[in-house]
Amino acid sequence: MNIAQLKLVLREILAKTDLTPCVVGHRGVGKTAGIIQVCREDNWRYASLRLGQMEVGDLVGIPYREGDIMHWSRPSWWPADDDPPTVVHCDELNRAQQEDTLQAIFQFVEPPIEGEPRALHTHRLAPRHKVVVTINPPDGSYQVATLDRALIDRMVMLYVESDHACWSRYAAERGLDDRVRQFLSANTNLLAGPGAPMDLPVEPTERAWEMISVLRRNCRFPGDLEMEVYSGIVGREAAIMFMRWLADERHRPLTAADILDNWPQVAEQAAAQRDDIQAATMTDLTALLQASPVLAPEQEEHLVAYIACLPRDLRFGFVKTLLKIPAVAQAISQDKYDTVVFDAIRAISEEARR
Numbered sequence: 001m002n003i004a005q006l007k008l009v010l011r012e013i014l015a016k017t018d019l020t021p022c023v024v025g026h027r028g029v030g031k032t033a034g035i036i037q038v039c040r041e042d043n044w045r046y047a048s049l050r051l052g053q054m055e056v057g058d059l060v061g062i063p064y065r066e067g068d069i070m071h072w073s074r075p076s077w078w079p080a081d082d083d084p085p086t087v088v089h090c091d092e093l094n095r096a097q098q099e100d101t102l103q104a105i106f107q108f109v110e111p112p113i114e115g116e117p118r119a120l121h122t123h124r125l126a127p128r129h130k131v132v133v134t135i136n137p138p139d140g141s142y143q144v145a146t147l148d149r150a151l152i153d154r155m156v157m158l159y160v161e162s163d164h165a166c167w168s169r170y171a172a173e174r175g176l177d178d179r180v181r182q183f184l185s186a187n188t189n190l191l192a193g194p195g196a197p198m199d200l201p202v203e204p205t206e207r208a209w210e211m212i213s214v215l216r217r218n219c220r221f222p223g224d225l226e227m228e229v230y231s232g233i234v235g236r237e238a239a240i241m242f243m244r245w246l247a248d249e250r251h252r253p254l255t256a257a258d259i260l261d262n263w264p265q266v267a268e269q270a271a272a273q274r275d276d277i278q279a280a281t282m283t284d285l286t287a288l289l290q291a292s293p294v295l296a297p298e299q300e301e302h303l304v305a306y307i308a309c310l311p312r313d314l315r316f317g318f319v320k321t322l323l324k325i326p327a328v329a330q331a332i333s334q335d336k337y338d339t340v341v342f343d344a345i346r347a348i349s350e351e352a353r354r
Contacts, residue, residue: 002163052095157232253280263302293327
């Protein structure tokens with residue numbers, strides 16, 4: 001993506017989530033300038049940490065005692081709870097000169113645990129403040145440290161490249177010299193080249209898919225950028241598969257919400273699902289009912305209607321799973337549902353006696 005696209009993506013992530021964007025790009029492409037522009041345009045206070053120049057004490061503060069208790073002073077760069085909303089820019093993350101500096105910042109750049117604030121040692125960051133990271137790609141042309149997969153897995157990797165049209169708009173807005181602009185319009189090859197590939201070892205993990213879920217629930221990206229953002233979380237191959245799956249309505253499993261809340265509209269589709277697609281719907285229903293087993297009367301009827309449309313083998317296995325959830329077992333075992341679930345329950349009982 002170019003800098004203009006990067007700014008759009010950063011705005012969405014910083015304003016609507018607690019995830020940590022990591023901007024990856026070659027020297028001079030405008031990573032830092034783009035972040036500063038977003039801060040100025042959206043009224044964020046900007047705080048820069050040049051990690052290549054910092055030690056652990058610069059990050060966690062200096063220790064001091066109060067009686068028998070050890071404390072750490074708040075670093076000067078740390079935004080106070082009542083400070084204006086601030087973006088803390090961890091610049092040159094992979095240029096940290098000491099291994100312990102990189103280990104210290106690890107906690108700070110990972111997204112906060114649900115319900116807990118982002119933290120660094122004993123310091124807690126107010127939720128109004130956000131964190132963004134920038135690095136040069138580890139392609140052999142920069143003196144940078146290799147980031148381990150655990151750290152990469154905690155950030156949304158955004159790859160930014162030089163783009164003449166984007167730079168030309170920027171140059172016009174900044175009032176750069178006309179002759180320079182005209183020369184580069186005729187010689188676009190004299191802007192920064194794309195350099196070597198910037199891909200980092202990004203792989204699908206449970207945490208990565210959770211981050212994609214957070215982005216899909218809270219952010220809106222143009223279609224072409226959505227693919228790029230997801231590729232920086234689960235890798236290009238998995239992102240392509242996911243986007244194709246989203247586009248293919250025919251083979252997308254019905255969700256638990258579809259079954260429980262919209263059964264009349266999806267009943268025909270539910271009955272026609274292939275067994276492998278049906279298994280995905282049943283898995284989603286099981287997970288939802290384990291987390292929230294109390295059903296409204298209408299949802300209860302919809303669940304039983306779905307069970308009724310399943311082939312006998314799938315129905316048997318699904319009912320067996322549901323009977324392990326006490327509240328759901330009580331609901332589907334009512335006499336009025338005997339025609340649907342009785343055979344399955346009887347088969348389960350016979351299986352238990354063997």
